[in-house]
Amino acid sequence: MAYLTLExxxxxxxxxVVIPEIDLELEAGEFVCLxxxxxxxxxxxxxxxxxxxxxxxxxxxxxxxxxxxxxxSDRDMAMVFQSYALYPHMTVRDNMSFALRMRNEDKAxxxxxxxxxxxxxxxxxxxxxxxxxxxxxQRQRVAMGRxxxxxxxxxxxxxxxxxxxxxxxxxxxxxxxxxxxxLGATSIFVTHDxxxxxxxxxxxxxxxxxxxxxxxxxxxxxxxxxxxxxxxFLGSPEMNFFSGTAEMAENGLxxxxxxxxxxxxxxxxxKRLSDRLVPGQTVEVGxxxxxxxxxDAPGPDTLSLPVEGQEWLGHEAFVFGRIGKQEVxxxxxxGAAADDxxxxxxxxxxxxxxxxxxxxxxxxxxxxxxx
Amino acid sequence: MxxxxxxxxxxxxxxxxxxxxxxxxxxMFWILSNSFKRQxxxxxxxxxxxxxxxxxRTLLFSRQSDFLMNLWNSALVGVVSTVIVLVIATLAAFTVxxxxxxxxxxxxxxxxxxxxxxxxxxxxxxxxxxxxxxxxLHGTYTAVILTHIVHALPQTVFLMVGFLLNIPNDLxxxxxxxxxxxxxxxxxxxxxxxxxxxxxxxxxxxxxSWSDFAIxxxxxxxxxxxxxxxxxxxxxxxxIRYGEMASASVLSMVPALILILFGQRYVVRxxxxxAVK
Numbered sequence: 080m081a082y083l084t085l086e087x088x089x090x091x092x093x094x095x096v097v098i099p100e101i102d103l104e105l106e107a108g109e110f111v112c113l114x115x116x117x118x119x120x121x122x123x124x125x126x127x128x129x130x131x132x133x134x135x136x137x138x139x140x141x142x143x144x145x146x147x148x149x150x151x152s153d154r155d156m157a158m159v160f161q162s163y164a165l166y167p168h169m170t171v172r173d174n175m176s177f178a179l180r181m182r183n184e185d186k187a188x189x190x191x192x193x194x195x196x197x198x199x200x201x202x203x204x205x206x207x208x209x210x211x212x213x214x215x216x217q218r219q220r221v222a223m224g225r226x227x228x229x230x231x232x233x234x235x236x237x238x239x240x241x242x243x244x245x246x247x248x249x250x251x252x253x254x255x256x257x258x259x260x261x262l263g264a265t266s267i268f269v270t271h272d273x274x275x276x277x278x279x280x281x282x283x284x285x286x287x288x289x290x291x292x293x294x295x296x297x298x299x300x301x302x303x304x305x306x307x308x309x310x311x312f313l314g315s316p317e318m319n320f321f322s323g324t325a326e327m328a329e330n331g332l333x334x335x336x337x338x339x340x341x342x343x344x345x346x347x348x349x350k351r352l353s354d355r356l357v358p359g360q361t362v363e364v365g366x367x368x369x370x371x372x373x374x375d376a377p378g379p380d381t382l383s384l385p386v387e388g389q390e391w392l393g394h395e396a397f398v399f400g401r402i403g404k405q406e407v408x409x410x411x412x413x414g415a416a417a418d419d420x421x422x423x424x425x426x427x428x429x430x431x432x433x434x435x436x437x438x439x440x441x442x443x444x445x446x447x448x449x450x
Numbered sequence: 451m452x453x454x455x456x457x458x459x460x461x462x463x464x465x466x467x468x469x470x471x472x473x474x475x476x477x478m479f480w481i482l483s484n485s486f487k488r489q490x491x492x493x494x495x496x497x498x499x500x501x502x503x504x505x506x507r508t509l510l511f512s513r514q515s516d517f518l519m520n521l522w523n524s525a526l527v528g529v530v531s532t533v534i535v536l537v538i539a540t541l542a543a544f545t546v547x548x549x550x551x552x553x554x555x556x557x558x559x560x561x562x563x564x565x566x567x568x569x570x571x572x573x574x575x576x577x578x579x580x581x582x583x584x585x586x587l588h589g590t591y592t593a594v595i596l597t598h599i600v601h602a603l604p605q606t607v608f609l610m611v612g613f614l615l616n617i618p619n620d621l622x623x624x625x626x627x628x629x630x631x632x633x634x635x636x637x638x639x640x641x642x643x644x645x646x647x648x649x650x651x652x653x654x655x656x657x658x659s660w661s662d663f664a665i666x667x668x669x670x671x672x673x674x675x676x677x678x679x680x681x682x683x684x685x686x687x688x689x690i691r692y693g694e695m696a697s698a699s700v701l702s703m704v705p706a707l708i709l710i711l712f713g714q715r716y717v718v719r720x721x722x723x724x725a726v727k
Contacts, residue, residue, distance in 0.1 A: 129623075129627060131627070150626075151623075151626045151627050152626050152628075152630055153629075156627060157627060157628075158623075158624070160620045160623070160624060161620075164618065164620035164621050164624035166621060166624075166639060168642045168643055177638075178627075178628035181629040181630055181634065181638075182629055225624075225628070
């Protein structure tokens with residue numbers, strides 16, 4: 080049985096429904112990221128699990144025990160807040176030991192746990208400082224220390240990295256994941272940053288308007304998105320979308336709009352598609368920037384992209400242009416690509432699509448047709 | 451050019467500030483100088499006279515004078531009412547700000563506080579006099595303390611609400627997750643973090659009680675009389691004892707001055723709380 084289960088969990092403020100109904104299961108030891116745009120209900124969901132938001136309907140169970148109506152002080156969960164929420168009038172040591180002191184734990188045990196946490200988080204020498212005398216990164220670590228010393232049933236993270244600078248964020252990402260593994264903890268991590276979710280999570284639950292759009296490993300969500308929302312949310316630069324009428328060909332799919340796009344496919348995929356597609360049906364097609372290949376010469380199956388700009392990132396490079404009104408991004412090189420080999424602004428590059436890497440979505444429902 | 455006009459504005463500001471200071475400090479200085487003069491010098495309007503301590507001596511050590519007891523009464527009433535006001539107001543503010551009572555309850559409480567704060571105290575003094583007389587409490591500390599509590603509560607509640615709003619909700623939620631009940635949250639987190647606000651609101655409530663004249667005049671008797679009422683009694687039927695009146699005023703100003711000197715930082719911060727983030 081799953082460690083944490085959410086059954087038909089619902090949240091509404093009066094008539095305004097934030098989360099219509101969510102079912103979710105977490106195994107013990109899992110690291111799950113709740114991702115979604117702002118307003119998707121991910122923070123609300125986390126706070127409902129924590130007990131900080133009331134639950135309008137449904138059930139939450141942890142390790143078999145129903146905690147739907149339990150007071151947050153009795154849930155034995157620990158949370159890292161976006162603002163860290165360190166107690167400003169207490170020293171680092173007192174901040175970390177606060178929960179244990181509230182439980183009247185043995186003094187020796189408290190000391191031992193705090194020392195452990197200080198060691199793990201490299202907070203030596205800061206034990207007697209107040210939070211106001213710490214840097215952002217140190218505060219963040221103290222906030223984690225406060226959770227670690229408790230050995231709680233569940234670790235909850237509410238966008239804890241968003242106040243750190245980019246470099247520190249990357250380092251802290253690794254540290255959080257390492258601590259999670261080291262402690263054998265079960266964690267839920269809320270973020271709006273897809274990179275954080277992709278790099279840290281065992282599984283990602285992608286939310287939109289209070290509904291789970293897709294849940295699965297980062298690979299599943301990235302490579303096999305079940306719907307257009309998932310496809311568009313993950314990946315940077317974003318997946319390119321084209322809409323047009325679909326026509327089956329012998330070794331692929333033609334999507335015709337003002338320009339024609341040819342999507343090469345294996346026989347198996349083509350067969351699956353032909354079961355679902357009505358000839359001449361309007362579809363939406365998604366191709367990731369790295370799944371385009373620049374062809375040697377323009378041909379009947381290539382798409383011509385007028386180049387309007389480049390992004391050179393060192394280990395990879397992208398060119399951008401517009402086809403019709405649609406912005407299109409293409410990864411043109413991996414490895415340390417030299418600047419002068421990039422297609423120039425104003426020129427046109429012929430593009431082909433890699434076999435079976437593309438996605439077809441129903442324009443009405445947004446569901447995938449190509450899986 | 452802009453420098454010149456800025457300088458002009460600067461000068462104007464200075465003039466206003468100094469003028470204002472003069473209006474406040476002038477009378478205080480006048481009282482201070484009178485407290486060291488003989489009655490005849492005060493009546494003659496003598497500018498400079500040899501300072502004497504007779505007024506203070508009579509006030510503090512003469513058999514006829516109760517002024518030390520009056521000061522003690524003022525202090526007792528001020529401290530007790532301030533402490534009780536702070537306890538009630540802080541708890542009320544915590545409830546309103548963090549426990550999310552029904553909207554109408556909050557509205558009622560704050561609305562009451564506002565309306566009550568706007569009504570002149572004198573409106574109530576008559577009925578308080580009758581009420582306390584009927585209860586047999588006229589002339590007791592209880593009567594004065596209770597009325598001073600009622601008088602200072604509205605503004606104190608408002609100040610404390612402003613202060614507690616500055617304590618981030620995350621802190622309270624973090625403490626809840628760390629295993630605190632709301633009572634523990636209040637004791638362990640909210641109380642230590644609102645000392646500054648309590649100092650500010652407390653200083654104001656104390657000074658209000660200390661300087662109250664109207665209520666104390668009607669509700670105290672010879673034994674419980676506070677300093678401001680005692681000062682007024684120096685104006686007697688046949689003569690006004692200006693010298694003693696002045697020295698009594700100076701003495702009664704001292705505690706308030708000390709409080710302001712030490713509490714100023716908190717008071718200013720307290721009054722700004724909620725206004726500036």
